[in-house]
Amino acid sequence: MAVSESATLDLVFKALDSFRIEIPSWGFANTGTRFGKFTQAAAATSIEEKFADGAEVNRLTGVTPTLALHVLWDLPNGVKDVPVVQALEKKFGIRSGSINPNLFQDQEYKYGSLCNPSEPIRERALKHMLDSIEIGKALGSRDISLWVADGSNYPGTQSIRKRIGWLEEALRISHEHLAPNQRILVEYKPFEPAFYHTDVADWGMSYHFAQYAGPQARVLVDTGHHYTSQNIEQIVAWLMHTGMLGGFHFNDRRYADDDLTLGSIDPYQIFRIFHEIHAATADGLKLDIAYMIDQSHNLKGKMEAMVQTVVTAQELYLKAALVDREKLAEYQQSCDLVAAEQLFRGAFWQDVRPLAAAWREARGLPADPLAALRSSDYVERTSNERRSRNTAVSSYA
Numbered sequence: 001m002a003v004s005e006s007a008t009l010d011l012v013f014k015a016l017d018s019f020r021i022e023i024p025s026w027g028f029a030n031t032g033t034r035f036g037k038f039t040q041a042a043a044a045t046s047i048e049e050k051f052a053d054g055a056e057v058n059r060l061t062g063v064t065p066t067l068a069l070h071v072l073w074d075l076p077n078g079v080k081d082v083p084v085v086q087a088l089e090k091k092f093g094i095r096s097g098s099i100n101p102n103l104f105q106d107q108e109y110k111y112g113s114l115c116n117p118s119e120p121i122r123e124r125a126l127k128h129m130l131d132s133i134e135i136g137k138a139l140g141s142r143d144i145s146l147w148v149a150d151g152s153n154y155p156g157t158q159s160i161r162k163r164i165g166w167l168e169e170a171l172r173i174s175h176e177h178l179a180p181n182q183r184i185l186v187e188y189k190p191f192e193p194a195f196y197h198t199d200v201a202d203w204g205m206s207y208h209f210a211q212y213a214g215p216q217a218r219v220l221v222d223t224g225h226h227y228t229s230q231n232i233e234q235i236v237a238w239l240m241h242t243g244m245l246g247g248f249h250f251n252d253r254r255y256a257d258d259d260l261t262l263g264s265i266d267p268y269q270i271f272r273i274f275h276e277i278h279a280a281t282a283d284g285l286k287l288d289i290a291y292m293i294d295q296s297h298n299l300k301g302k303m304e305a306m307v308q309t310v311v312t313a314q315e316l317y318l319k320a321a322l323v324d325r326e327k328l329a330e331y332q333q334s335c336d337l338v339a340a341e342q343l344f345r346g347a348f349w350q351d352v353r354p355l356a357a358a359w360r361e362a363r364g365l366p367a368d369p370l371a372a373l374r375s376s377d378y379v380e381r382t383s384n385e386r387r388s389r390n391t392a393v394s395s396y397a
């Protein structure tokens with residue numbers, strides 16, 4: 001029985017009213033690769049400019065009320081910077097989101113941070129982790145989003161099992177310091193910057209560390225942190241089935257952790273992930289998923305890339321929400337493969353942009369946020385204001 005016009009519209013409004021996605025402060029800053037960084041005049045260099053850009057994305061899209069913060073980049077003085085951030089939250093009307101400890105850029109972490117053979121260095125790293133938890137408490141942020149770059153580059157040079165033990169211990173202690181509403185999200189990554197072994201390399205390792213840490217720890221899935229042949233939506237299904245899915249870092253890639261804009265290479269991948277989530281929700285699973293973007297905009301205009309990403313995420317979330325799951329379940333049960341695939345892919349191929357535009361207009365938002373940004377003077381104005389602070393950068397070697 002085809003879904004009526006109004007029923008579809010109800011589904012559309014229900015889906016988009018519930019979808020919120022967090023944007024990364026570092027997505028507005030000049031970032032690059034080891035081979036170079038191409039500065040942009042409008043790039044944000046201060047936490048105030050990052051909040052300003054985040055607020056503008058939220059004004060245009062209506063669905064990005066929180067800004068993920070990276071401790072060393074956004075709160076270089078730790079907890080002492082909390083009042084500055086609280087003032088910016090008031091001024092710009094968006095909240096601090098997940099708190100990302102930084103245990104990968106200090107010289108001391110050459111051989112690792114929480115997994116470093118040196119006890120004083122592990123303690124130094126643990127102190128940063130506990131400071132990050134205190135920053136989260138002070139800002140009322142729920143998630144401590146932990147990625148450790150720890151690993152090694154050559155076989156035989158580190159004890160993989162000793163490092164497992166050291167990280168277990170650090171996460172257990174960190175978990176003890178959490179406020180009742182806080183969570184630790186353990187992010188995995190198969191390689192880079194380590195190129196022989198990485199201490200938290202896949203979902204199974206992250207799952208173990210989260211389980212070992214305690215009941216307020218979950219797994220974070222960065223879509224760019226998988227070998228190209230891995231079935232990410234199957235990992236997501238497992239993490240939902242076991243109650244261990246905490247959230248996502250969305251981006252896209254062709255080869256490795258390319259951190260390209262979501263849906264630019266394989267939009268069907270994100271559609272398949274969202275389908276698993278809508279299906280699990282429809283089956284009554286209680287899910288508590290933090291949707292976050294983690295990208296570095298090296299070539300695209302940073303504001304455009306961020307607005308484009310949010311809009312694409314909304315459209316893919318909506319396409320997946322409109323899958324006729326009852327009909328699909330029938331075809332799956334009867335193993336009518338072609339009918340199931342035609343229905344499934346058909347939902348992916350439908351153009352939901354007019355539906356999303358209708359939802360935006362009904363919510364007093366620009367029907368096309370990207371066009372609204374491009375026709376506004378925001379980028380030109382911030383370019384003029386910030387150009388002097390965005391001069392050339394040093395070379396790789």
Ligand code: LRH
Nearest residue numbers: 100147187222249257294
């Ligand atoms: C590591 C990562 C992690 C961050 C960083 C900016 O590749 O995905 O989430 O902290 O990017």
Ligand code: MN
Nearest residue numbers: 187222249294
């Ligand atoms: Mn990430």
